[in-house]
Amino acid sequence: MNNFIVNCVIILIVINIFTILANGLLSGSHVLTIPANTTKLFAVYDSADSRTPVWVRFVTVGLHSHRHNLTLFKPNDRKSITGRNVGLVLFTGVDSGLVHIHNPNGVDVNALVVTDQHVAYDPIPGGCSLEFPLKVSPFLRLYENQYFNRLEYQYASIGSAKDLKHVSCEKSQSDIEYNIYGYFLREGDYTEKEYFRAITLMSNISDISNQGSKLMNTTALRKYLYAYTGRPVVYNIIATSRQFSSAYVPIVTYDCGNDSIEHCGKHEMLFFGLIDGSFIAYLLLIKYTELNQSSIRIYTSATGTILALVWLAVWKILRQPLLSLVLTGLSLGFLLMATLLFTTIGNLELFQNDINYWLIMSCAAILVTLFFPMVNPVALSVVSSSIVGSYVAVIAVDHYIYGSLSYIIINVIKRADYSLSAYNTVPFQNKDIIMAVIWLLLSLTGIVLQMHYSTTGGQSRGPFPSDTYCHSHRHQESLERYYRRRSQYEPYDSTESQSGGRRRRSRRSRRWEPVPDPRSYSSSGRLATAPGLVVDERSALLQHPYYTGTSNTTTTTATINPYNDSVSHPGYGGVSAPPLPDSTGRISPPPDYNHLYITNTNGREYQSL
Template sequence: MSNHQPLSGHISSGGPLLELSLGKFKNVLLNETIPAEAVLRNIDSNVTVIIFQIHTHHKNVTISFDKKPSSNNSGAGTDQGLVSILRPQQTVCTWYLQAVGADQVLSTAVSFSYAERDPIPGGCNMEFNLEIDPNIYLEYNLAETHIKFAPANLGYVRGTNPPLCDLGSSSRWRLSYEVYQYFLPENDLSEASFVSHMRKMSEVQSIRRHGTKMMTLVNQDKTDLYFSSLPGQGVIYNVIVKDPLWNTSAAYVPAHTYMCSLSGSVDNCSSLKRLSTKIFFTVLAVLGLFICFHGHRFWKTDLFFMGFIFTAFFFFITISRTSALSYDVNLGLTAVAGVLGGLLLVAYWWRFGFVILCMLIVGLVLGFLVASTVFFTPIGDYKVFQDDAVFWVTFCCIALIVPILFVGYPRVLNILTCGIIGSYTIVLATACYLYTSLSYISIDLLRRILDENFKRAFTNVPFQRNDIILLAVWAMLAIGGITIQLRREKREAPFPPHPYLIWRRERERRITNILDPSHHVPPLKERIHSKLSQIKDFFQKEQPAGERTPLLL
């Protein structure tokens, strides 16, 4: 198959006609029955390559060089492009567009030109069907998004043979690839928003101005990459290939995803948050808000809350890795295990009253959040942390340093944990109803534990208006809760007295002090027997009044 266009500018009248101008976006309504023709005229002689691309919100379209598409002259998808290598004297290019499996599909089309010194995206394709493939192929699951693209080739003059792809340093191996990521507005799945933002990620200068550069690939680097998935959040990816010798660049065809289905009836973008998740984290947030401001004063409730989080976290990891139960069942069992863990921690305190172990649990809860926050920043994308040993040693050191730093100030540690962890539950509860990147502080940690391949993913997330507002709320709640508790507990004892010792003293006092009214209280067994007798008498039939024996004769 050849990507060369015919010299003729003849346009068939069989379908809608779309007249293109270089760099100008045009909307076109496609249907499944009659292909539309897109034509670009009056191409300058210094142009050697035209990249034509078309984008739709979520419905597939076919783009091809011929009216009858085949596997090696066409592509189908939501973001598709074709490279036309121009012949000498050629001034017109034609492409054919058609909807796939839909009556009407609104799409946006554009074409860009490149000269003989500009690299050709996908020019050294050896994996995909097209001879020259400028497309970025995208796959995703709930944990990670995978993109891959064909290597580029050097540009060349019209009518000459393309450079070979397997030569030494003078060939395409000198090219470098800049990978860019662009986030659409949060909680906005509209088609209008998609179209306006896609235009920002199609041309080289605009990509560099608006996109976030994630990395640069050189030489033997693989042209397939992994990013963390953010279901419900629109993301656009694109790649700029650069020739350092001529200082020229060209852009691939951008690809976008919401990491969920916009048209599916099950598990679509509108129903990502499960009811069980909403119930779980809403209840947790109510308790967390109370702990944020009153945790240290209500010490047993505080211990229950921390024990719940600690136990639920590890139980969810264990059951997710070892069982094939559904998510809802896992979450329900996690809630039960968390309640038991919280009660056990309270029972431990009641019986033994050992503050240090309780503070170790409390400190680890805060330490895990601090460590997760550190790796949530760009630090987490350093290549060294793709090694599991390096990552987990660093993570554990950060998590352990929190309780170690406050070993001499257990009350301060507890109040800090109450304020920070309690207020963070508000963030998690909000994420059940409204997208926020802050929830991925904890989600990415779970992904790293549960998915062995997640270590290769870049974990960049958007930080937009909702995140700024929620971060401010989190900070204000945490600071407010910590300040109130520190001032209120300033003149109080650091921790309540040992409950078991108090109970034993009271028990001994009641036994030895006969003047104590409680000393004369019957044992529990006798009191229960007395109550049961009263209940039994209540249900007995009352005897009639009067003489109950025969009269004496």
């Protein structure tokens, strides 16, 4: 029984030891002040001290500064590394455990030194270095611009328990897995304290896994990530071989240049004015010109305004109302596809190819433009104006709270300017969820209200889209042609007669006759003249006839009143004129003049004038 208890205790001790070995818990961080233009010696461990754990075979040393470059190197070593986030590896039994930190700047610099101890079976970060300056380079490199971050690292190698020489890189890479993690700092907090806190957190494997965001699994030495201005982020890579893991030295970027941190996040971003014209102009300007951002904004606004006016002029000239829905559909399709690519779907390998990316983006915009008008053009107008308009309203607030929704469009602009495959790594936090919900609610509210108003709100509306000028102009022309066919006289001749008045020619006698003076009409509406004279029973109102009638049936009869020629008459030129005969005793006109059949093929009631 006692032997059983002893064995259990031994097993528990061994398990705890291996847990410590596997997780590399022996780590520490120190903040040092390096005087200007001096070199400071830092002792990571004492190689002569017997208290150094025997299972520790190598130690990674990370050196970080907030704004200034520092140089890190080993004693008696000609090679060094300079930067804000650098590091090296010390092998116990080989290296002395001392490192030199040189400050080449004219000011004192605070430096954060983070050490992490590992067992022999842990992957050695950067152990297969071919491009970096050190033989073992455990640090990362980050090349940043306004649009992208290019993250580079060197492959890790696997050590051995029998000797300190690591296994050849060709044999070890198949057993090592690389995972890239990111951790976003607090928005707007560019202090050194926050900077060091985030680096310390991203230097420990357990903290990286728990609090960092896993961005991707990779085997490539270079990865492109979208840059987010004013959103400081810490990148790190964990190399895993079986159950053993090692973390590289993390690197930080503010995506606006660390030399101007105090101005970070205050750069004004282009706000959508005229969406389509401005967006296209902006893409062309940043792609093919060397103008600064202020000039691009000015030219973008001017070009967008001009294109909007040109588009309106084309629509007015061509008299094709459906053309107005082309830009509406393209805007909606583009925004929906950009939103889809903003999710993890955009990180698929399919979209890392430029041809696939732009082909799918274009097809989505075109399909929306073609599909919606065939179903219901009203729905396209309502849905597009609601979704796009709500998005513009939301990003106006999103930009100033350091949200992520504005990058739905900005990521596409970056991809257009730089034809590189990049991964979306922006965090989706609580405030982003709130803004997304607000966007959704605004869109749904706009759709419901507009659809209700366009169908049942107010008076009934005609087909959409419509051109009031074209509709009334063509309708008047058709009525005039109808009455010219029904009249016994041809249109008035512009040539004056000998008496100075207008003349007309009868369709029957083909003779030219003077046009009677309207003032000679009697109160009954008939011409007061001698019998036998040919009388034009059309009043002047027939040249601009009207009819009234409302029905939702297929065919309805509308009453036409051609006899109210007196301006003082209450029915002159108004749709409220009573049907004939009225109280004045007028005789109803011939049937040919009295009724017009109107066909309603819209399936709903319309009021016609």
